Amino acid sequence: MPNISQRGQIMPPSPIRKLVPYAEAAKKKGVTVYHLNIGQPDIETPQPVLDAVRHSTFKILDYSHSAGNESYRRKLISYYKKFDITVDHTEIIVTTGGSEAILFGFMACLDPGDEVIVPEPFYANYNGFATEANINIVPVTSSIDTGFALPPIADFEKKITPKTKAILICNPNNPTGYLYSRAEMEVLKEICLKHNLFLFSDEAYREFCYDGENISAMNLTGMDNHVVVFDTISKRYSACGARIGAVVTHNRTILDSVMKFAQARLSPPSFAQIAAEAAVDLPDNYFDAIKAEYQSRRDTLVSLLNKIPGVFCPNPGGAFYAMARLPIDDADKFCQWLLESFSYEEQTVMLSPATGFYATPGLGKQEVRLAYVINKESITKAMKTLEKALEIYPGKI
């Protein structure tokens, strides 16, 4: 029997999904599991977005342009304009989800062995895409004590080597919910210009900002050849299953290269591009109610968390995640124990251990990520359940 590749062996499994069997077992026992572990929004996909597909009349489900339908890309110009991002349709390549945008960016800009600096904790799947592209993620640690603010410039510079090709941020951040300030974005610009690095900016949660304004990397001046934005409609329109994202950049060399990766896989999904195009036409006030709902959930979650003895949760400015420090020995053990050995009034809570979001071994052992993608009533019950759990957890410290 032939051996599979080293790459296929070291490819990291999803750190979030490993708890799924325990959740399934809990449910089989009749326990209600509050899912605070995944970023699947419970908000309904806007009706006009689904209707655009359901009312379509084409006869052949054919390939689209490899860069995505031109009509969709032209519409996106007006979408980005609302965020003071000026691009034309040739500066947007539609991808199969934000996932593919990240992979294309890695492959077009970095060679095997090259390094990308990422503030940790970070979105765990970056590890997977780095393994696929045979590049190395070099973490710069941000701390829960500062609310996960951008680490000092010196911390970045300590990590820069001749192999460093890029810095990757996620703004607003998954998993921390941190929203980078204009001053922090200017710091990133300074580092990238000084050391001639690309700035990759994952802006999946652009709409979800509660305290302050979202500064896109595309808003930085003098960075046209450095900035590459990874975008997606997944969270924006509760359309995770569409698998529609985009690479957005002014850098023509990158666009030409990404286009070759896009041609190899022929085209992004056709049904979902119809949905995505319809979404651009949603009224500007569509996000008002959604944002108000998430902000209110955040306020409830953060306030209840901080009332639990020994728990600290900085107030996240964006996205729909919060990171909390708990008085526990080991987040992985605790999250499994919650599902396997605990219930309160036949309820328990599914959380993401933060260890999967850190690249530095040993970090995040007292932290968990909570996604506030369930309604406030459920959040309130979940926090009561968590409080009760922490009272009796054997590994409490």
Added chain:
Amino acid sequence: MPNISQRGQIMPPSPIRKLVPYAEAAKKKGVTVYHLNIGQPDIETPQPVLDAVRHSTFKILDYSHSAGNESYRRKLISYYKKFDITVDHTEIIVTTGGSEAILFGFMACLDPGDEVIVPEPFYANYNGFATEANINIVPVTSSIDTGFALPPIADFEKKITPKTKAILICNPNNPTGYLYSRAEMEVLKEICLKHNLFLFSDEAYREFCYDGENISAMNLTGMDNHVVVFDTISKRYSACGARIGAVVTHNRTILDSVMKFAQARLSPPSFAQIAAEAAVDLPDNYFDAIKAEYQSRRDTLVSLLNKIPGVFCPNPGGAFYAMARLPIDDADKFCQWLLESFSYEEQTVMLSPATGFYATPGLGKQEVRLAYVINKESITKAMKTLEKALEIYPGKI
């Protein structure tokens, strides 16, 4: 300005799409262009397949299982059963098109620098996926004079090195239309077992066999840990834009590895999985009319080609492609000349130069690929036009 990667630079552009600007210019001049250059079927997508999506009633377009909806995978068991392929739903991982299946297979089984042997001419995008995975394609040349039959076993063995991990075939073949016989499949089995290689089998055109039976690599006995099938619904149901494919294998180690790649990109497209699942329910006779239509087109095309002086076209047993040898100096020049400098009764023909399908430099210069995805009337006019072109082409030999 930072440099992009070497990988991003050497990534091959689509050899087929480079002629598109010339076709567009010809059309602007009022010339009718017969598109024999691409594998986009003109057959309508079956109505029940489109209706399944249009009549769907879900409220949230959410992520599916990373391996694809279980309901779809369970249905595929019965689909494969019709071809004497016995698999369970855990042996199928649904991918975003056949493209992603190929990339996942390469990444899971080969490390950077490893080699996969592929009979040439071959589907040009294999080069792109190999570049992405940093692996090397080693060609074994098949000849138009034998109708592109499998090269002799000795030719394969000459190419095997310690880096060789797999043989990749496409059956029925794109671009040659060749359908491998049972004896040839047994030869491949023998080589793979003797040298402990994976057998990757791209079976995108499984339904389209006109002279003889399709032997899936999954039909080979004693090869459970060697065979990996790359599948897609694109051609089968004229659903190229769905972007639904699959990795199918009995090898559990590969399945576990591919699953990690699948998890990193979260899920295949949700709308299209609804379509794909509905397609499995199409009546068995759905393919009868489609196959009859393609076979009749093939017969027309091949017969007309062979009547043109100096042209040789072996009769392809499957898929919807034919390769022809023309009395020309250079296929790339000729195909461009057809679009740029020639017309007959305000018509011309767009063909694919075969050079893009060979890895060995210099091969395929007198060959072109013709996709019979247009109706017979158009095929007849196109062949007349081609005949007239060959009469006056300055580079005729």
